[in-house]
Amino acid sequence: MGKLQEFNITFTNNKVVYGPGESMSGAVKIRTGTSLQYKAIKVFCQGSCGISTKMNDSSWTLEEQYFNSTLSVADKGILPPGEHSFPFQFLLPVAVPTSFEGPFGKIVYRVKVAIDTPRFSKGYKAQKPFYILNMLNLNEVPDIESPSYAVTTKKFSYLLVKTGTLMLKTCSDLRGYVPGQVIKLATEIHNKSGKDTGCVLASLIQKVTYKTKRAIFDLRTIAEVEGAGVKAGKHAEWREQIIVPPLPQSVLAGCSLIDVEYFIQVSLKSPEAAVTLPIVIGNIPLNLSPSVPVPTSPGPSLVPGPAAA
Incomplete structure (x- = not known):
């Protein structure tokens, strides 16, 4: 570090998470062993987004800047x-x-902080990240407290000449959740065939879209639970729960380069069938009123309840 024995940035009360519109403060700490001549000491506060077509590449294909403030402290x-x-x-x-x-x-x-020194002298730079949390209040999202339904019917062949029909219906108790909250799912499977189905799987999936010239879609399974298949000619009801882990919120308001979406996918293997339920992940939970009736359409059998032990 040359003449500097200490050169760092501290935030007031060690706070590193802020909300939009907040005031942030701190100090630049410098300790020198000898005298240091300088032309200026400047502090910069910056916010930006960058995306690339290559994984873990910091040479951005596209960038957008949200702010770049400069303060001369000396x-x-x-x-x-x-x-x-x-x-x-x-x-x-x-x-x-x-x-x-x-x-x-x-x-x-x-x-960032920069010590601008005279010509031919070594300059000094340091930086420290902080984080912004832009609250997403689920109470402001339309229809968020209503159950979400999806259904699909699939015809399939087996044993070369035989055919069957499978109907898969699923429902979530709400359309929006916060980390730590439980997603309650109710699923019905009608197996109108002479063949047992494969297992049923419920997955919480994150979809991130990076808006490069040719959009890049990054799909990740965040959590999943598995249940038994359905015997030939049988009907089964499957109730399960998924706990939402710590996750970035849906909708990065103010960013035009990255979209974040979430959905629940309930799928069967053999035959392959799947339904999806879009959901919103926020950070201010719903204020649910116990007096609000739970909708029963399209069928009371799809209203989620506690998971079976």
């Missing part, structure tokens, strides 16, 4: 040996997206 002078502290404060913009990091892009926020 003009031309000499730092004597010892410890020095330069406070800073920035007001974050009101409309900025939540921090996000994925394999093909990220939304990042950071504070």
Whole structure:
């Protein structure tokens, strides 16, 4: 580090997560063993998004900047040996997206500091990330507390000459959840054939779209549960639960390069059949009223209840 024995950035109260429109503050800490001549000491507060067509590549194909603020905390002078502290404060913009990091892009926020030294002298730079959480209130999403339904019917052949029909129906108790909340699923399977089905699988899937010239779709199974198949000619009801783990919220409001979506997929193997239920992941949960009746359409048998032990 040359003449500098310490050169770092600290945030007030060690706070690293902020909301849009908040004031953030901190200090640049410098300790020198000898005198250091400088032309200026500047602090930068920056927010941007970058995406790439290559995984884990920081050479972005497309970028967008949300803000870039500069504060000069010291003009031309000499730092004597010892410890020095330069406070800073920035007001974050009101409309900025939540921090996000994925394999093909990220939304990042950071504070940087640069010591500009005279010509032919070594300059010094440091940086520290911080994070923005733009709250998504599920109570503001239309129809979010209604159950979500999906159904599919599939005709298939087996044993070369025989045919059968399979109907798969599923329902979630809500259309939006927060991390730590339980997704309750109710599924009906009608196996109108002479062949047993394969297992049934319920998956919570994240879909991230990176809007490069040719969009890149990154699909990840976040959590899943498995149930037994259905015997030939039988009807079965399957009730299961999935706990939502810590996840980025749906909809990165203010970002035009990255979209985040979630859905529940219930699928069968042999024959292959699947239905999907779009859901919203937020960070302010629904204020559910116990007096609100649970819709029964299209069928009361699809209203989720507690998972079977």
